[in-house]
Amino acid sequence: MFEEFINDLLQITGGGNPRVRAFEKVRDHAIIRVLTEGLRAEELLTLRLDHLHLSDGLIGPVTPLKEARASGEGRFVPLQPRTVVAITRYLRARDGHKRASDPWLWLGTRGRAKLTYSGLYRMLNRRAADAG
Incomplete structure (x- = not known):
């Protein structure tokens, strides 16, 4: 049941199709994939570009939610190959964004x-509603 729901969410965002050019769909697809890797919402939202280690298939250090918030501390999260591909596609789409230098x-x-x-929260609710 849970896997079907995730698959429906991934399909509604273009299924990782590289021909999908819409920034929002590519971003949402990558976010959903990263969330399935075990990141919490707050960890996902505090990621910066320098946290990406895609050649090693890792994201990190992920800022811990409690304690140990010193610079450089945190865990590294291994990524599935499909998640790495989704993030790479998002980065290409991100280059055309007005705030790409952020x-x-x-x-x-x-x-x-x-x-x-x-x-x-709104994006996930909208995608879930779209997926039925």
Whole structure:
């Protein structure tokens, strides 16, 4: 049941198809894939471009939610190959964004800066509704 739901969400965002050019769909697809790797919402939203180690298939250090918030501390999250591909496609789409020079990994739509928790919540609810 859970796997079907995730698959429906991934399909509604273009299924990782590289021909999908819409920034929002490519971003949402990559976000959903990263969330399935075990990141919490707050960890996902605090990622910066320098946290990507795609050649090693890792994201990190992921800022811990409690304690040990010192610079450079945190865990590294291994990524599935399909997630690495989704992030790579998102990075290509991100290059055309008005705020591409910002350090945050996940950018908002319509030229907005960093994706917020409420933006993530609305996106997931919208995608879930679209997926039925």
